[in-house]
Each structure stands twice: as C-alpha cells, then as structure tokens.
Amino acid sequence: MREEIYTELIMEHYKRPRNFGKISKPDTIYSDANPLCGDEIKVYVKFSGKKINEIKFTGHGCAISQASASMITEFVKGKNFEFVKNLSKDDVLKLLGIELSPMRLKCALLPLKAVKMAVYSHLSKDQK
C-alpha cells in the first residue's frame, strides 16, 4: 500500500523542513520547477573550497518534494563535489525510506536535480 509514503519520517521533515530559507550572499543559486505540477525549488549554496559549507532552499511543493529537499540538503552539507555528483535516485529513495511511483518520483528527485545543478554551475564558474 502506497499510503505508507506518508511515513512519520516524511511527515516530520515536511512539517519541519531542515535548511528551509535563504542564504545571504550565496556562491550560487539554482531554481528549477516541475512543470507538470507547479512544484518549485530554489537552492542556495555557500562553498568552502570544494566542500558545501552551507545549503538552504526555498519554494513550495508536496510533502514528498519538501521532505526530499529537507533530507537531501541535510545529507550533502559538509560534503564535496564528488559526493554530490555521485548521488543517485536510489540514494534519495533510501533517505526517504519509501517506494515511489514514476510520477511521484519526479517530486522526490526535483530537489536532487536542483542541488546537483547548483553545484555544477558553481564548478563551471570556477573553471572559467
């Protein structure tokens, strides 16, 4: 039964998301949206060297996307580029602790996509 996607863990993160908010003077900002449902996310990152020093997000979305953003930002804080680059769909699902239908997967993966893009865009700025 998929009702179990609304686990205590998910609901807890949804109701009290970690890292929700803005960073003043971030090194990079990245926004993305899920056009099919209107979910939006904006990721703010501050780096120290190759490490993610601070990360926050704003936006709105369903419980899954909000909980996912909360958990992923928590997970990558203090980690380096390589770590973020290697994060996969399965890592997100492991964090969330649930199984998802393809449609719902998009909700869960939007934050990961945004975090990766934020990191990549900083990386490409660096190399210029």
Place this chain on the structure above:
Amino acid sequence: MREEIYTELIMEHYKRPRNFGKISKPDTIYSDANPLCGDEIKVYVKFSGKKINEIKFTGHGCAISQASASMITEFVKGKNFEFVKNLSKDDVLKLLGIELSPMRLKCALLPLKAVKMAVYSHLSKDQK
C-alpha cells in the same frame, strides 16, 4: 454487381466520345479537376442568346467521366441556361443508365460541374 457500370452504352461513349475537342473562339472556357484521381476536364461553350449553341470538351479521365462528359455535352447542346441550371445528379445517372458508388459519382459529376460553371461564368460576365 457493379461490374455492370461498364455497359455497352458507356463503353461506346468512352471509345467514341461525342463533342471531344476544342472550339475556336468560344464564349467561355472552364477547367476543373478531380484532385483525388487526376481527372481533368476543360469545357468550351459558344452561346447564341441564352442558348448553348456549341459545346466541346477536352481532358482525360476514366471511362465513367469520359462517357459522362460525352453524354452531358450532347444533352445540353441547344438548351438554355435554365435547363443547365436545373440538371441534377439524378439526370446524369439517368443518362448513364447505371448506379454509382459515392467515389465513382465524383468521376461522373465532374463534367456536369464543369458545364454548369462554364455557363454560370458566362452569365456573370453578361451581367457585368
């Protein structure tokens, strides 16, 4: 059985069409085509007053359209505008002496359409 559309009468008109050819200095010429099959017809008419004095046609098409052109031109020669205007699908079928499927009907009716348009276009020139 529709094979009977190739009656002796039809085949006779097809092989020896009446009024096939051009009129030099006609009062009006009208061309039409059946885009779906490539049948083409060009009708030449000479009037005396309100009467069709001379009528000929050129073009190419299947046995049905050629026989129809042959019979219709024969039928309207010497007749007046009113007579042509009132000609119907049924008149053509009566002339041909056969029944036709909707698709084949287009072949049979192309000459009638062309003759009518030739007459109308002359009429509208007259009224200007």
Place this chain on the structure above:
Amino acid sequence: MSMQKYIKDFPILKRKVNGKKLVYLDSAATSQKPFQVIKVITDFYTNHNANIHRALHTLSEEATIAYEQAREKVAAFINAESTEEIIFVRNTTEALNFASFGLRDIVKKDDKILTTTMEHHSNLIPWQQLAKMKKAKLDFVDFDKNGYLDMKMLDRKINDAKIVAVTQASNVLGTINPIKKIAEKTKQSGSIIVVDGAQSVPHMPVDVQELQIDMLAFSGHKMLGPTGIGVLYARKELLEKMQPVLFGSDMIKRVSLTYAEWNDLPYKFEYGTSHIAGAIGLGAAIDYLTQIGMNKVRQHDIELTRYALNKVGKIATIYGPKKAEDRSGLIAFNLTNIHPHDIAAVLNQDGIAIRSGHHCAMPLHEKLKISASARASFYLYNTKSEIDLLVKSLEKINKIFS
C-alpha cells in the same frame, strides 16, 4: 438518479484501484469511453480499415463514408450550417493553433487580440505567438473574486479588438461564460470570436449559430470519444479567408514542383492520412451523447456540482462561482496547508482519481495566489455517492496532515 443506467456502458468503471472500486473524478482531463465507442473503433479496424478519399475499392469507400458521416454528426451536434465548416484536428490545442495561425494574414501590426486571464494555456500561447509574430497587441479581461468574467472590463476593451478568444467554460473555476453576449458584442465591433469549447461541448448543448460563434475548438477524448481527434469549427466565410498552417497531401488540388493549389473546404485544413478511426469513434460518441440528450447531461452536471459545492465546500476552499447553474461539472479546491499532490496521492489510495496541479492554467492560479489546486470533475457516469466517498477521504487527509 436518472443517469444510473448508463454506468454499465463504461467497462473501466468496474475496475478496482488499490483494492477499492474506481471512483473516476478526472473527466475534465479526459473522459472514459462507453463500450459502444470502443466497439465502433474495433469494428473499423477489424472489418473496414482502409485509407479514405483515395481509392475506389470497397473498403476505401466504406471508410470514406464512415469518416464523412462522422463529420455530419459533428456538424449536426453543434448545429453548423455545413460539413465544410468541420475540420478534424488532433485536439482542442491544435484547433486553437489552426485558428490563430490560420488568421495570420488577417492580423496586422498593432491589431488587438483580446483574451482572458482564465484561459487554459492552449488558448493563450497560440495568441501570444501570433501577437509576437505580427507585432500585434495581446490584452486580457480579468475575472472577479467570484470567478465571473469582468464584463465591464470586457466592454471597455472589446471595441478595437480584432479577435476575441475566450473559453466557454473554465477548466478550473468552472465558470460558464456568457458566450452569446460576448459574441453579440463582437458582431457590433466587427471582431472575430474564437471559443475554446474543450469543457463546454462535452457537457452542454452548444449551438454555434444560436450563440453566433465564429470559431469553436473541442476535443473528442473529453466527450467519450477516442484520443487523437478533435474539431475546429469555423464559419465557411472565415475558413475561406484563412490560410492552412500545415501542408501535405489531401489538402491539395494541384501541385507542381514550385506551386500548390489548396483543395476545397474542409480538406484544405486536413493534411496527410486522417485519424480515420478517431473521427468514426467520435461520431459514435456523439451518437451516444445525443441519444441521452445534452440537456440531461447538463442537468446531471449541475446536480452533482451543487451537491459537491455544498459537501466539499464545508471542508475545502472551492474556487469560482457559488451557483452550480453558472458552472460546468467540476470543482477545483484546496485544503488548508496541504499540497494538492498529497491530496491526490492519498485519494488514490482510496481508489479516487482526481487531478492536482495548475491544470495548464498558470496565470489563473497566479491570480488566485496559489501554485496549484486539486480538481474533481464529473460526467454522466458519476454519482452523488461517489462525492460522498470523496468527502470521506478528504476528511481522512485532513486528519493525516493535521
């Protein structure tokens, strides 16, 4: 309710979803199909399949006749003057594109195209694009806080409009717009009225002559018909002035390497092999609806909507008019502090299918200051007890998320 006897015609409604009997409340997205429609499609492929307009053999004749009969059924259904005015297209979106780009020679620089802020994207983007292409102006009529079109604003803006593009029924607010009134105004100002009938034609009697509509777009799949088929109606006189947008085989009379002459109406706008089975299936859907009677279909929508406004209205914020008579058969709503996705996901656990999101009406949602909504939409096969099930489930969701 008097529609009860039709439910058995829809095989999918016997399905279970997550162990529960399916409650399908997403007909505004696409309707379900009665077996009468499915059977006609199957029968076409099984017994009559052939290309149309192109061959003299029996199958081709049968297919052509069936296809053109479907066109007659559509013409009769909306009371068009002639079958020449019925263009088969893919869907409402395509119809509206053909309407807008078909008018490209008529719209000049600085001309005004007037539409509304309650449009589906499909009745917005084609006009945005046409305006951009021709450097024309795009202007909007707003809706008021009850979801009604602001007719005063419309009066102010309509006089110098060249085209007025408006939906007959909003797919979010449910609002049914006074098309006849607006059409009369366009007749006075000499503008062209293009009506998005995606949510109206399937649900109420629509008579293009009585309403004085110049162009009307709608989709087969929302009115019990198959996917991939829709209709653009336009008055013959307009169609004659309009340019085709896409080009190809059947729409041509004569071609040389450098020149092409368009075919007669309606073929001028139909390119390549048509969706023959789709048109025939739409014809069967129209037969089905006609046999029930569109007035009865409309009446049923009103009853369900009134019931839903009342019951769901007690626990949710519903957008649009308060009066069921002014609405089509749908309600878009939100529960406090619960994302519509989560509503839809939990409802699905109970076998209830609704839609959540912006329903392809982002500007409308922005105006309502929400990013998304949940929407339950009804058709002739829905019942009041299904709405009761919806309410029960919504109450449960409120509990889970409290």
Place this chain on the structure above:
Amino acid sequence: MSMQKYIKDFPILKRKVNGKKLVYLDSAATSQKPFQVIKVITDFYTNHNANIHRALHTLSEEATIAYEQAREKVAAFINAESTEEIIFVRNTTEALNFASFGLRDIVKKDDKILTTTMEHHSNLIPWQQLAKMKKAKLDFVDFDKNGYLDMKMLDRKINDAKIVAVTQASNVLGTINPIKKIAEKTKQSGSIIVVDGAQSVPHMPVDVQELQIDMLAFSGHKMLGPTGIGVLYARKELLEKMQPVLFGSDMIKRVSLTYAEWNDLPYKFEYGTSHIAGAIGLGAAIDYLTQIGMNKVRQHDIELTRYALNKVGKIATIYGPKKAEDRSGLIAFNLTNIHPHDIAAVLNQDGIAIRSGHHCAMPLHEKLKISASARASFYLYNTKSEIDLLVKSLEKINKIFS
C-alpha cells in the same frame, strides 16, 4: 511461404468483397492491423484510459507508463540514441511539416533546400512553403528513366544545400534511395538530411545512426499501427535548435500572460492531449514487427515484388527499377489505353483492392508523362497466389476494354 502463419492474425483478411475473398493490395496507402494491435487499443480504453503526465492517480500512471514505453519501442526500432529524439505526431505529413517549419530559424534568404522530383506531396509542399516564407531556393534532383535518383545531379547540387529532403522509398516507382550515401555527402557539406520514411520504416530495417539520418518521418498506420499517430525522429542536437510549430499545454514549462518557456525534449514538440491510444497501438505494432524480424519482412517484399514484376510486367507497363532488390514492395503500372480508375473499379469486382490515381505525386507523374497510374502494394500478409489473382483480373480487364 514463411509468412503464411501470420495471415490469420489479420481479421479483415477473412472478409468478402463483392462475394469474393478480399485481396488487399493497398498497404502503401494504409496497412491492415493484426488483432494483437486492435486488442491493445481496446484494452487501453477498457482498462487503463486516462490522461498522461498530468495526474497522480493509478490510471494516469498506467497510461503514462504505457505511452512512454511506446516511445521506447519506437526509439529501439529505429535505433535512436534516446527517447528524447522521438516526437509523436499525427502522421508522416505532420512530421515533415514540423521538420521544415521547425527549421525556420536556421534557413535564411537564398539558402538552398534540395529535394527530388520523386517526392510525395508531403515531402514537397512543406519545403515549398518554407522556401517561400524565407525566400530560400528550392532545387530538385531528377530520377533517370529506370527510376533511379540521378546521383551525378545530386553531387552537383548538394554542396551548397542547407537541407536535403529525400524519400527513402518512392511510393510510386518503388525505388529505394541510397540514403546512407546521401547522408554521408550531407555530412561533408554540413547540410541537414531529412528522410521521408513513410514507405521504408514499415518495410525494412532502418537504423538512423548507421544511416546517419538527421531527421526521419513515418506513419503508424502504414506499419500495422492505428491511424492518427506518426513519428518525427530528429537528432537531439537539432531538436534543441528547432522551434516548435504548434503551441499548447504539455509543451510548456512556465507560462505567464506574456511569456512562455518550452518544456524539455521531447515534450517541447507535443501539444495538448496526445493520441495516447495511438502511441500505445503503434508500440504493439512494433512489437509484432520486431517479433517477425524486419529482415524477414523485407525479404518477403522482395520475393513478392520480383514475382509481380515478372507476372504483371508481361501485360502492363511497370514504372521504376527492374530489380526487385532495389525496390520496396509495390508496383505502379498502366495497361495500354485503359484509365487506372477503370482498372481499380473492375479489380474491385473481383475483391482485389488496389489504388489508382497520382498517389499524391503529381510532379512525378508529370515527369513520367502520365496523369495517373494503378498501384498494387504488398505487405507481410500478401501471397504469390494473390498476385496470380491480380494478373488474371488484369487480363480480363484488357478483354473488356479491347
């Protein structure tokens, strides 16, 4: 023959026409459908019907998965690198329109678009229109008296061409053009090659990467699939540069009243509700063809064509190459002094379905100095004994008209 066992899958072939068993020789116009395809369509409407990409409920998920699986099947069938390169459209004609108008920002004044004199109108008119719109030049490669493309003329004309639009198989001459060779030349000159695959993709293995094709258009209805669905393949890099031609809902990421941002590939080119059942049906048709093997399908075509060239060639003038290996599975022909319509009409009396006319290739017919031709076309369900029946009937016609 080894295809015999598949005939029973096609229910329509059991039909009688004018009291005779149907002999269907018009597959180049549209193919018949095996029950496996019909069943998938019926099953969709009966058990899974919903709109796609838009809702979270189970039916919508099932429909979306089935639709996207169909896209994967198409991608695998022509060996596209990614499903992002597969755009579902109405038919070949629409695909070629999206190709031509999609390139409108790339084609400049005086640019040359090169095509051939053996094209179907669908691969001619869109380029005529694009050339007109952009004041570009349209040039043509001729075919020789045996129906082969004049490769010397092509060599002379290809160097400064921006786009080369060519059919892989002629629907009248049957000629299979050397697409790989032509594509290699376009790679040298930096031009884009657009291939009309309407008559090739259903009948032979087509590998877009191996052939180095930039864009490929084909129709579902000619390859055992339903009507109303077709495919535009284009390399991702090209699709990214191309502009959408029609505009609407699913192809959009963000919209405001004055601005729209296109969605990711392939959705950027799919507007409004897709022909969901059509795509799924096409997927089933591809499964069917793949299971037989496209090499075997091709081999069967060659055998039947060789037989027909020999037998029909004795009493009729057949156009195009003499070698069956260089031809697709069709023959267009004429009997002396008998109009093709009359041939078709009398054949129909014997239950034999062929096509007569210009087959949407007027310029080709002009080049051949004929106004029309009769065409018999084959597919995997046809047999040599059906060709024998055709020959017997043609002999009879010669007698009637002598």
